[in-house]
Every structure is written in structure tokens, then in C-alpha cells.
Amino acid sequence: MKRYLFFTLLTATMLFAGWNRVHVSLEGINNLSALSGLDVIRSKPGYWAEVVATDEDLQQLSASGLNYHVEVADLESYYASKMSGEGPFGNYYTLAEANAILDSLHEKYPQIISERMALPNNVSNVTWDSNYLWAVKISDNVAAQEDEPEVLFTGLHHAREPIGANITVEWARWLCENYGNDPLATYFVDTRQTWIVPVVNPDGYLYNEENNPWGGGMYRKNRRPGGGVDINRNYTYNWGYDNEGSSPNPNSDTYRGPEPGSEPEIQSTMNLCKAHNFVACLNFHSHSGLFIYAWGYIEEETPDSMEFFNWGEAATRACHYVVAPGGSGLYVTNGDSDDWMYGETEAKNRIFAATPEIGTDFWQDELAFEQVEATRPMLTATSMAASAYPELEDVTWLEGDDGEISPGETVGILIRVRNMGIKDPTGDISLSLSESDPRVELVKSNAVIPSLEPYAAGSNDDDLLEVKVSPSAKPDSAIPLTLKISAAGTEFTHKLLLPVGKRLTLIDETFEDKQIPEWNTNFFVADKGPHSKKYCITDSPDGLYGNNAFYYLESGKFDLRNKLNLELTFWHHYEMENGFDWCLLEVRTESSPDWTTLKRWSRTQKSWVREYFDLSEYSGSKEFQLRFVLQSDNEKNEDGWFIDDILLTGFAGKETVGVHELADIRTLPAAVNETVAKDILHFTAPAGSSIHAVLFDAAGRKVAETHCVAPFEWKLTDNLGRTLAPGVYFVHTYSESGETKTKVVLVK
Numbered sequence: 187m188k189r190y191l192f193f194t195l196l197t198a199t200m201l202f203a204g205w206n207r208v209h210v211s212l213e214g215i216n217n218l219s220a221l222s223g224l225d226v227i228r229s230k231p232g233y234w235a236e237v238v239a240t241d242e243d244l245q246q247l248s249a250s251g252l253n254y255h256v257e258v259a260d261l262e263s264y265y266a267s268k269m270s271g272e273g274p275f276g277n278y279y280t281l282a283e284a285n286a287i288l289d290s291l292h293e294k295y296p297q298i299i300s301e302r303m304a305l306p307n308n309v310s311n312v313t314w315d316s317n318y319l320w321a322v323k324i325s326d327n328v329a330a331q332e333d334e335p336e337v338l339f340t341g342l343h344h345a346r347e348p349i350g351a352n353i354t355v356e357w358a359r360w361l362c363e364n365y366g367n368d369p370l371a372t373y374f375v376d377t378r379q380t381w382i383v384p385v386v387n388p389d390g391y392l393y394n395e396e397n398n399p400w401g402g403g404m405y406r407k408n409r410r411p412g413g414g415v416d417i418n419r420n421y422t423y424n425w426g427y428d429n430e431g432s433s434p435n436p437n438s439d440t441y442r443g444p445e446p447g448s449e450p451e452i453q454s455t456m457n458l459c460k461a462h463n464f465v466a467c468l469n470f471h472s473h474s475g476l477f478i479y480a481w482g483y484i485e486e487e488t489p490d491s492m493e494f495f496n497w498g499e500a501a502t503r504a505c506h507y508v509v510a511p512g513g514s515g516l517y518v519t520n521g522d523s524d525d526w527m528y529g530e531t532e533a534k535n536r537i538f539a540a541t542p543e544i545g546t547d548f549w550q551d552e553l554a555f556e557q558v559e560a561t562r563p564m565l566t567a568t569s570m571a572a573s574a575y576p577e578l579e580d581v582t583w584l585e586g587d588d589g590e591i592s593p594g595e596t597v598g599i600l601i602r603v604r605n606m607g608i609k610d611p612t613g614d615i616s617l618s619l620s621e622s623d624p625r626v627e628l629v630k631s632n633a634v635i636p637s638l639e640p641y642a643a644g645s646n647d648d649d650l651l652e653v654k655v656s657p658s659a660k661p662d663s664a665i666p667l668t669l670k671i672s673a674a675g676t677e678f679t680h681k682l683l684l685p686v687g688k689r690l691t692l693i694d695e696t697f698e699d700k701q702i703p704e705w706n707t708n709f710f711v712a713d714k715g716p717h718s719k720k721y722c723i724t725d726s727p728d729g730l731y732g733n734n735a736f737y738y739l740e741s742g743k744f745d746l747r748n749k750l751n752l753e754l755t756f757w758h759h760y761e762m763e764n765g766f767d768w769c770l771l772e773v774r775t776e777s778s779p780d781w782t783t784l785k786r787w788s789r790t791q792k793s794w795v796r797e798y799f800d801l802s803e804y805s806g807s808k809e810f811q812l813r814f815v816l817q818s819d820n821e822k823n824e825d826g827w828f829i830d831d832i833l834l835t836g837f838a839g840k841e842t843v844g845v846h847e848l849a850d851i852r853t854l855p856a857a858v859n860e861t862v863a864k865d866i867l868h869f870t871a872p873a874g875s876s877i878h879a880v881l882f883d884a885a886g887r888k889v890a891e892t893h894c895v896a897p898f899e900w901k902l903t904d905n906l907g908r909t910l911a912p913g914v915y916f917v918h919t920y921s922e923s924g925e926t927k928t929k930v931v932l933v934k
């Protein structure tokens with residue numbers, strides 16, 4: 187008998203020996219039910235799917251007659267071999283590390299970040315393995331439940347997706363450490379109540395730590411006895427809707443549990459949502475570069491699909507993920523967090539919830555900090571979304587017909603603002619201009635932009651701001667102005683630089699000449715319903731683009747030294763296979779010769795729309811280039827991309843390192859002490875002056891930066907809060923009164 191039991195145990199262990207990354211061919215198969223029970227990473231119905239499959243799952247796939255090949259076998263060993271080996275989980279935070287960071291933040295900033303709180307489930311405060319779900323709250327008056335919009339960020343519903351802990355914990359750190367210095371962090375702490383649950387599945391995460399202490403563990407579910415539950419299939423909204431979106435089989439990686447809401451972890455997060463009024467929530471997962479939202483359980487959009495999409499576009503500004511509903515964009519899932527948060531409206535309010543699937547793999551140790559940086563705009567956009575938020579999008583200087591802003595001239599100013607709130611209109615937006623520079627005089631300093639609906643943009647077309655440039659101002663200079671934008675009880679201050687000089691036209695391409703020798707391209711000039719006059723440019727004038735297409739429209743090189751206020755506009759429309767084929771706008775310079783994507787477009791946009799990009803950050807580069815690229819994958823093609831009326835302009839002006847030089851330097855305060863002890867820099871500029879300071883290392887790499895008001899002491903760490911090595915650094919400061927460059931020696 188003993189012998190028999192031993193044999194059974196061994197067999198079971200063998201079957202679960204490993205997880206594999208598997209490419210499944212779905213040629214001609216639109217029904218994905220054969221993938222039921224697998225963790226689907228990405229899929230294109232009718233073509234292929236990428237899944238995580240255990241050895242046992244592979245037998246199921248074989249039995250169902252699907253063609254597949256194993257791309258990476260035994261993922262745990264594969265990931266373990268790629269870990270840095272620097273401590274448990276490498277750059278990822280273990281549960282203990284995440285807790286320790288939150289504790290140290292609370293110790294340092296007790297006014298704005300709470301102690302860790304254990305979230306109660308329906309029975310107790312603990313999970314199957316007697317662990318706690320820890321949460322912290324960040325807000326001014328953190329102990330009080332205030333009447334401020336609430337947002338929620340969670341990580342690690344799935345135990346093999348560690349990046350969620352880093353992203354959420356680093357957001358807490360960013361808010362705390364920048365409160366009082368960075369205007370946005372200060373605004374979020376003052377006007378939002380932010381809740382963070384870095385590890386929703388502590389049991390599974392600890393199980394991975396126990397079995398793969400150096401990282402790479404592929405266990406996904408919680409630790410319910412009998413094989414665990416996929417807690418992101420256990421939420422109660424349309425729980426168990428079908429067996430494709432979750433599995434009834436306890437051995438499956440997507441097992442939904444015995445009953446809706448049966449799992450302690452899910453009871454805890456649901457109780458938290460019921461006790462609060464979260465407006466928006468991000469549930470961080472990995473992987474494959476997606477920003478997905480409801481509905482998950484069916485292939486349909488919600489009535490709020492435009493708001494979801496616009497939010498996703500704002501959230502993925504820096505990382506360029508695919509933005510789509512889960513069910514139609516990826517693969518159906520039922521009982522997931524986003525459907526419940528959005529769909530359940532009896533026990534709580536409706537929450538705009540989304541799931542960012544971070545990165546391109548489960549364990550990407552070497553990229554962990556980079557991914558935290560690249561995804562910060564997601565948390566920013568989500569925190570903004572919680573109430574009306576007027577964001578400055580574009581400043582246009584109306585220089586008159588001579589194409590020049592001259593001394594003595596009156597200049598109109600058009601301000602374009604977008605509401606980044608997901609449900610509240612802004613109400614009337616007041617613009618107010620002020621100056622502290624004798625070279626400019628205010629003519630009309632106040633204007634109004636009528637109320638904007640969520641994600642709509644508008645400008646003061648009928649109510650221009652106006653300033654008069656002093657006759658004594660020098661041409662080719664730039665004059666600072668301060669713009670205040672107020673709406674919905676909030677006020678935001680922006681520094682503007684009024685360029686004095688000629689507007690330079692670097693590109694003015696209407697494609698009317700048909701020959702375009704200035705461009706390097708394999709696009710075609712065509713008379714296919716242009717935006718203006720007769721011609722535009724397109725990839726495939728006589729039909730669809732092909733498989734693996736690569737069309738490019740590449741500009742010549744532009745010298746942007748001594749040029750300011752660089753603005754690119756163009757018009758386009760497109761039909762692309764959503765999420766798989768892309769139109770990209772890219773740039774490169776001599777100092778970063780690889781093409782960088784500024785934005786990319788997929789889906790379908792049938793009518794001509796205008797795009798606007800502020801390219802001022804590239805002023806100062808010697809060899810600047812633009813490129814429009816259409817890129818398609820292996821299968822399924824569409825009509826493609828139509829582009830017209832490309833315009834790149836700027837003003838003559840002086841360059842500096844990274845920011846525009848203020849032409850009139852009146853006082854140059856000694857910015858900092860020159861030898862630094864204990865990592866502290868003292869700014870000795872006049873009290874009340876606001877300073878932008880950037881720290882460079884001896885090799886000229888930017889290490890950290892801060893915006894502060896003097897007097898100020900800057901505790902020197904890098905942007906992730908890590909201590910700096912002793913050595914030589916350079917501090918550049920920029921303020922109203924000028925700029926300084928100071929060498930400092932960091933001593934230990």
C-alpha cells in the first residue's frame with residue numbers, strides 16, 4: 187500500500203513538473219474553447235495563440251488535435267537562469283521587502299501615508315496560509331476619510347507576476363518623496379485618497395519564494411487546499427459565465443473556485459471597494475504590453491468604451507501598449523477584477539478598472555526598474571482621471587502675417603487644454619497670464635475656455651490672450667511668462683517662453699509637387715481624397731498593405747541648434763488591424779541614433795484628423811530626423827495609412843542643456859555648496875524663488891532632478907531613491923533669474 191501511494195505522488199509531481207511557453211496554431215479556428223483552462227498571454231483568433239501550459243496541459247492540447255510548438259520549456263529554470271542573483275527575487279520586491287519599504291515610508295512621512303493595514307475578508311483577517319493582505323492609504327490628513335476622490339492600485343493577483351509589487355510600492359514612494367516639491371505629486375496627495383495593495387495573493391507569492399527563492403517561480407493561483415484558485419476568476423460578477431473564460435477544473439491555472447467570491451483574498455479586495463468610492467483602479471499584471479478593461483466575460487464593449495479607450499491612450503503614452511477591452515482584444519475571462527469593479531453597482535459605485543499587462547515576460551529582472559519608470563504615466567493618468575483635470579496640451583503664438591514676433595508687436599496666445607478626468611466635466615476653465623519681465627506687457631491677461639467633457643480638448647479661440655513685446659526686447663530671445671489654469675477648484679501653474687523672432691518653417695509638405703526628394707520613402711504620393719488640394723501620401727494606393735509590410739517616410743536631417751518652440755502638426759486617417767499592425771511616428775537625433783516612438787496608432791480612423799506634437803525637447807540637437815512607419819505582422823491586412831500637410835516649425839532662439847535658456851540673466855545666485863556631506867545639497871538662492879535642479883554624474887548622465895522652492899535642502903538620491911556613490915557630480919539649476927552649473931563632490 188505504501189509503495190502504491192508513493193507511486194501516485196510521484197506521478198502527480200511529474201505531471202506538474204513544469205510550465206512552458208507554447209505557441210498554438212489556430213489556423214481557421216475562431217472558437218478558442220480548446221484553450222479553456224490555459225493562461226492565454228496573447229491570441230489572434232483564426233491564427234494563433236500564445237499560452238502558458240503545464241506538461242499536463244500539453245497532453246490536453248495534443249488530445250484536442252491542435253498544432254502547437256513549445257517555445258520555451260520549463261520556464262522556471264529559464265527565468266531562474268536570467269535572474270541577476272542579487273538577493274531574493276533580484277530587483278523584484280519580495281513580500282517582506284515591499285512591506286519594509288511601506289513601513290519606512292510611514293515612519294518618514296506619517297502625515298501622508300498610513301501604517302500598513304490588514305484587509306479583512308468575510309471570516310477573518312488572514313488567508314488560507316494565515317497571511318495578511320496589506321494595504322496603505324496615501325493622502326493629506328491620511329487618518330481621516332475625506333470627501334476626496336479615491337483611487338486604487340493593486341499588484342499580484344497572480345503570484346508569478348512580480349512587477350505589480352514594484353510598480354505600486356514605487357508609486358507610494360514617489361508620492362511621499364515628492365510631496366511638497368513636485369506639483370503633480372503634491373496635487374495627488376492633497377486632492378486624492380490613494381489606496382495601494384501591492385500583493386493581493388501573498389500565499390502564492392510566498393509559495394514561489396519558498397520554492398524558487400532567487401526568482402522565476404511560475405505558481406499562479408492562491409493556496410486553497412486542493413490545488414489553489416485563480417483569484418482573478420473568483421470575483422462575483424458573472425462568475426463562471428462559461429468554461430472558456432474560467433475553468434471548473436481545480437487542476438487548471440484558471441480554476442475559478444467552488445463558489446463566486448469564495449476566496450479570502452477576493453473577499454478582502456471586494457470589501458475594500460465596498461467600503462470606499464473608488465473612481466478608478468489599476469490591477470497590475472504581466473505580461474505582454476496590453477492595457478485591457480471591461481468587458482472581459484463577453485466580446486463586447488461597455489457603454490463607457492470611449493472613456494476607457496481615452497484613459498488607456500493617456501495611460502500608455504510612454505509605453506505604447508495595446509489598448510482594448512479584454513474579451514474582444516485578448517481572450518474572454520469571467521470572474522475577473524475589472525468586470526466586477528466596473529459592472530457591480532449595487533454593493534458599491536461603478537469603478538473604472540483596467541488591467542495593465544506589463545512587459546514582455548513574467549520575470550524580467552533586468553528591466554524591473556525601467557518598467558516602473560515607463561509605467562508611471564499609467565498611475566498619473568489614473569490619478570488625474572479621478573476628477574476633472576485640465577491639462578495644458580498646446581500653446582500657439584499668433585505672430586501675424588509676417589511670420590515673425592517682433593519687438594513692439596502685440597501677440598495673440600491660443601491655449602489648448604484637455605480634460606483628463608474620466609467622468610467629470612471641468613466647468614469653465616479660467617486662464618490667467620502674469621509676467622515679471624520688463625520686456626513684455628500684458629494686454630489681455632484673462633480668458634475662458636468653456637467646460638470640457640471627459641477627454642475632450644478645447645481652446646480659447648474666441649477669447650485670445652494678448653501680450654505686447656517691448657520695443658527694446660532683443661530678437662531671437664525668449665521671455666518667460668506664467669500661465670495659471672484654474673478649473674473645478676484646482677489651479678495649475680505653467681511657465682511659458684514667448685519667442686521673439688522669426689517663425690522658421692522646417693517642413694511644409696503638402697505632396698502637391700508629387701516628387702519629394704527631401705524624403706526617403708517607399709510610400710506613394712496619390713490623389714486619393716487628400717486633406718488639402720490634390721495629393722496626399724499613402725502606403726498602398728491600390729489596395730491593402732501586405733503581410734510583414736514596412737513602409738517608411740523619413741525626413742532629412744535638421745539642425746535644431748538655436749531653435750525653440752518646435753511644433754509638428756500633420757493630418758492623417760488610417761485603417762489598421764487593431765493591436766497587431768501599427769502606424770508609428772518616430773524621431774532620432776545624433777545622441778540617440780535609434781528611432782524612438784513618439785506615438786503609434788492602430789484601429790480605424792476614417793476621417794482626417796490633425797495631430798500635434800511639441801518637439802521642443804529636441805531643440806539643441808544637431809541632426810534631428812522624423813519618420814512615419816507602417817508596420818504589419820504576418821496575417822490579416824487593411825487599407826493602411828494616409829498622411830497629408832506635414833508642418834514642422836520653430837523660432838530662432840538660443841539653446842541650452844535640456845531646457846530653454848532665459849535670455850535675460852539678472853542675478854546668478856550661488857546655487858549650492860560645493861562640498862557635500864551626508865548627501866545634502868543646500869540651495870542658497872533667494873527665499874521663495876523656484877528652482878529646477880538637475881544632477882549629472884561625471885560622465886554627463888542625468889542622475890536625478892527636482893523642482894523646489896528656495897530655501898531647500900536636496901537629499902541626493904537617484905530617481906528611484908537609491909543612495910549615490912561618492913564622487914564628482916554636476917548640479918545644473920534653472921530658475922527665473924538664470925542658470926548655474928556647479929561641480930559638487932559627494933563625500934561619504
Ligand SMILES: [Zn+2]
Nearest residue numbers: 344347471472
Ligand atoms: Zn495576471
